Amino acid sequence: MKYRDYLLRRLVLVIPTVFGVITLIFVISRIIPGDPARLALGPWAKPEQVQEFRHVLGLDKPIVVQYFDYIIGLFKGDFGLSLTTKRNVLNDLLDFAPASLELVTTGMALAVVIGIPIGVIAGTHKDKWPDHVTRIFALSGVSIPQFWAGIILQLIFAYGLSLVAPNGRLDINLLPPKHITGMYTIDSLLTGNWETLRSSINHLILPAFALSLASISEFARMTRSSLVEELGKDHVLAARVNRIPEFLVVYKYALKSSFTPIMTLIGLDYGFLLGNAFLIEMVFLWPGLARYGVNAIIDKDFNSMMGVTLVIGIGFVFVNLIIDLLYGYVDPRVRLRAK
């Protein structure tokens, strides 16, 4: 099978995966107790008003019809009415999803940039003091609750040292830049709004770092163990015997070969954090998708629940697709096998 066919097959498989997720959440959202129409109209609404609103929402139709109406609506850009914001859920997602994407992407970038070098240091100094120190750091990173770490970082770096902003996405007196991607850093850059760029980076650093802590630890440990295994192999010994500089041995020969499991972890973590950054979003007042999703569940806003699930599901699938594509680049054996 050619590599191109392999990629096409992976792309096609995305569709049933996403549909499966949508179907599951659709069913769950319909069986949660409570009447969303009554909730949206308030306690003084008359039964006939509630009934009429149920009709507007399509809740009086058979569930199979509701399901197909919803799927058809997705293709038309109609994600349903949010019962809390009273807008098309798509508009809500366009507001909240970029905020989460910005946060999680920055967090992942920090995790890669910090976690992998730490893992390399640990792996190249196995059982020496750098290895022990990084082990303690890694254990702390996965053990400390994110929200607690977030609050401590706020107290020290924001409220204590005033180096960064404590919460929110922008300074209180600044309005968001012109909406292009919804990510303030990118939109500010694209519109040349330097004040907003400065402020958005200032606000992004701390929550992104707090979010990345657990991932830093995971990447460090995974890098360390993969690297240690790789460094023990014959090809590395051969490289060293041939007096290839240690830098090249580690980064070009050993790390590259051991990168596959790390990439898998990056993909998994990214998808996980997209929907589970809730505590960080709460602590840092970050108006992201996770917070929106949790509020949707509490308010039984079923269209919003499904919208959030759709975004997270698609995001997860595509990130892992990219990871799969990168496998071929990092590990030539994947390309050769495909050919």
Add this chain to the structure above:
Amino acid sequence: MTTEKPSTPDRRGFLKTAVGTVAGLAVGGVVGYVAGTGAQAPTPGQATATVTVTETGSVTGPGPTGPGFWTKSNDETFVFCAIHPVVNTDPHQCLEVLDNETALQAYDPLVVMGEKGVKPHLCVAWDMSGDGLVYTFYARDDVMFHDGSKMTADDIAYSFQRALTVDMNPVTWFRDAMGSTMDERVGNVKVLTASTVQLSLVKTFGPFVSTLPLTYIVSKKTVEMNIKRPGAKVNYKNSLNGDMGDWANEWLINNDAGSGPYRLKQRVWGDKDVYEAFPEYWGGWRPDSFRNLIYQSVPDPAQMKLMMQQGKAHMNDMWYPLDVQLLTAEDPSIKLYERQDYGPLYMNLNCQKPPLDDVNVRKAIAYAFNYDSMLNDILLGRESLQLGPFPNTLWGHDDTLDIPRYDVAKAKEYLAKAKYKPSEIKVTAAYVTGLTQEQRIALLLKANLAEIGIDCTPQEMTWNNIEGKTSQKDPRDSLDMVEIYFTNQYPDPDAWAIIFWSQLWKTGPSFISASYYENPKYDDLFVKARYEVDQGKRIEMYKEMQQILVQDQPALWLYNMQQRHAMRKDIYGYHFVPPAVQSYSKRYSVLSKYPL
């Protein structure tokens, strides 16, 4: 075997050093750039001019064009920490307390609540006909909307027609008095002259004017320009206005069409709502008012506390837990504002569901509960006990009621008379997730009921689950006991009496009627008092109704919540007038960092 000669260490070392230096400089530069300039020094404030702020938020003194108005020192932002984001800014769809608060900034109603009752606001006066069926309002002639148009009676009538067609809170309070169908109600809104509007009722309704402060007046011109007809999710129509599409709902949830002191500048959904001052506000300005107003959603109490203490927020929401409010106020730069509100907390008892269908069981529970412990240990002495079914300070409250207090012997006496044995009595006490006071009260109740042999299980539920369960038509499918605050009401005994009116749960049950109470004599008195316009007669009927409720015990009357805000000490001008939800004191144009 040949080997490649490796690069010389000197060149490699130089490259490493060079790259490292450049990277370090770049990172340092970015950090320095991003850290920014930090907090700016405060602008020196001007001396305050002589102005008077009335209890309804109007200012007499330098007005919009007067000298001293709008100097540089006005360029300040007031930040309010709200425990949840603003949901809906359509002024005729404000179901939440916070939505009404934000609506008050951008919109004006015809009348407002003052210390001693309803006062004219967008009208200069009103008349009631002799039979109590016709109300004529005489509009002000100096009101400008944010779109620059002048308010006329047409805007007032249009606003009521829209509100009655959208048919959500608070119109639901008075709609039945204006007609039995929407078309009839809308038809009872008439423009008599350019400055006179008439609202006609089909039956007298004693609290009518008290229910009007939350019906906001919108600019007809702006609303008409922004109506969405094809493609509207919800269509509004009536026989008078015709098909009005979404009646600008989609536009109004992002913009405003009001006349209030602030206009909605931007909604950052789920995060904050930003308002900016409208200099031409007819009610006038203090010269040192805030130019900008931000409702910042801060669901985490710890974050709120930090923001308040650091001066990044000026005032907080009353819904933060009491202990967090007290902790916040320990900071020397913060004060705690407290005043009694019309905000009773009831533990509703499901009167139709065994074993609570037995009044002796309900009485036993009422006497078994330790109210003093609740007040001192849970509420830290900061609230006041609820002295009956109606708010303590509301007119019509009967001060002679013999309400239950902690008395285990009496509780056991009632239990002995009950048709259920203590071992058969198993009840749940539901409370809202996240409300720590409610949780502790439920736990206290559990402990107290255990003393008399009743098994009580506290049940934490989300608000939407409580609403779902209490909307059950069959009371036996609903909750046993549930704690509810009744704050979102108009300041008339009718607003609390209706909670126990059986027609409410028989026609459309909700959390409001969670006690599923029924007493024909009470129902009869309720209807009579509702449609009576003589205040004295109403008071007598309400007193009798309160006596009936105390006898039948459909709820535990727990405590009356204070309106409580932590506020920066350098914020002046706040004076709360109950009730919270209608309170004109929530209009922040009267606030300033300088005393009057």
